[in-house]
Amino acid sequence: MATQQYPSKDILYTPQAFWFGDAASPMLGWYHPARIRDAGGSRRCGVVLCPPFGHEYMVSYLAYKHLATHLAKAGFDVCFFDYNNTGDAADVADAGGERIELWQNNIRQAATQLRQMAGVEHIALFGLRLGALLAATVAASIDAKALMLMAPVISGRAYAREMLVLRSMSSLQKDVETEQTIDPNHVVTDDELTGYEFSAATRSSLGKLDLSKLPAPAMPVFLQERDDITGQEARLVQAWHHHDHALQLSALPGYAAMMREDAHDTEVPHAIWQEMQTWLARYFPLHEIASRDIPVTNDIASLRIANTIVEEELVEFEGMTGIVSHQTGADAFALPAVIxxxxxxxxxxxxxxxxxxxxxxxxxxxxxxxxxxxxxxxxSRTTPDDQENDVHAASSVDDLSSAMYFMQGKYHSPSFVLTGLCSGAYMAYLSGLRDERVSGLVLMNQLTYRWRAGDTIEARKKATIKSTHYYVHAMARGDTWKRVLKGQVDFRQITGNLLRRIGKRLRTQWQSLGTRLMHSNLFLGQVARNFKNLEARGTELVLIYEASDTAVDVMTEQFGRHARLLGQSERICLKFFKGADHTFTPRWSQLALVDFIGRHLLHRYSYRQQESLAAIATPVAPQRRFDAIASSDHQVKPVSADVAE
Structure with missing residues (x-):
């Protein structure tokens, strides 16, 4: 493999993103080179980090990065990667949807890649939950010399049943109005789990895996217990009692704090990572090394998406990392860039x-x-005050500005459509107010329009109740009143918040009346005036909501029912989806959402481009052309609609 010599210590030790694997379906990996100057040498051992599945992958992502850093500082070369059909990796399309064998092969590919990149003699594997089960089942086939398992899935069959139980407990509706979906058959199916594909073929393959029935690994094993459920790992130790190599069982706390419901709450288990690193170092002594080369890797992957070839380029700017996706040969100046x-x-x-x-x-x-x-x-780098996972960091708007400057400088992007969900929508909104390079905003389930100094997500959650739509329907159910009588419902908080909502809605009614009578925006609240100013500036505004989400109530408090305070404008589109949830978990809703955003943006910006060109030639043409477009199949109605069409 070709290499480049770099004298800089920082460059030598910086984690490096790269594409690897099959050319038709590449995976994304992060290579953490051994920090030989910090460790005093190289251990000539590479560690492949095998991620868990679904939501567990999302909440443990930060912890995985810190584990890779711990190991690299101790002299290990590390590869943290995404399996195919997960994370940033390419999708492998197949009729059966079987993923277990695919992911096992992905681990083998990652081990081969790490051996080639780092020139290491030995490979060790780490896995969490499902990643631990997969790592243990392929360890012998890649000649791994050590195995580290954290809260491993011991029985694939039991894990599959557990996941199905979680799905059955979901409040998502199975029946959806057919006019909302791309296809009437796009409903919550048995082959998905909290928004991720979890096919019958995958469940069947999982059911055949059981660590307690596998031969004891012929290598040292580090086994980390869960601290929320006890006893599972002890059963595995008992099954592997004839293990001929060292087996260390650790009971350090930290698993439960890492695997929180939301990624912003996750706590990195530094004590566990340190113990694991110390244990592994005993088996791989340090060796002096004179110099180190940085391998040249692939920064661009080509993916076939439908009938087009999409290139995905790994980029870095001002200490932040990302991926730019674009069609091969596309004119970057023809349409705004989407961030x-x-x-x-x-x-x-x-x-x-x-x-x-x-x-x-x-x-x-x-x-x-x-x-x-x-x-x-x-x-990406930490915030200016050295924080991680700060959802509403004040630096976020500056980060978006830097992203726009980067896209302008490298791809000559003419303008930008900022797109976000929840807190991402809030940051897009703030950036749109400040930066006239923003020509469009796609805001999905935005829950706040103002974040004050001292606000916390925890405090906001405690003060927030579910949508009015939810409570209206809940009142018609007998079980709701049973829970009220048993004291299981905070009736006082709910009633107080609902009364405040009613007050805010009455205020918007007065604002609407005053605006109509006086033909002035002075009666509007600050948020409504901000949106009116954005529209007057020519900004495309796309407001998307799940019909029963709390964000609908927040929007109504600011703009009135169906955003009537914003007035009638072709540049404002209000869209509702029914039967999804705050993050559009059901796969049908994800597909419907993606389809709608694509069609709407393409229609609006193709029109704007045609209008701009026509205005140069004939000033009167744009209105005639818009009328023709507005009567087409892709008509977008101004501020209207209760449900998605």
Missing amino acids: LCNIGANHRVGNHRLYVTLARSLAGQGFYVLRFDKSGIGY
């Missing part, structure tokens, strides 16, 4: 890989799309 803003503390792939799907779909339609991690998220 996807982090959803909470989730890294750039988004919940359920929503941003990966959206970016590749928009790229296939001719847009240049950047999905990146702002400071403090994923592999």
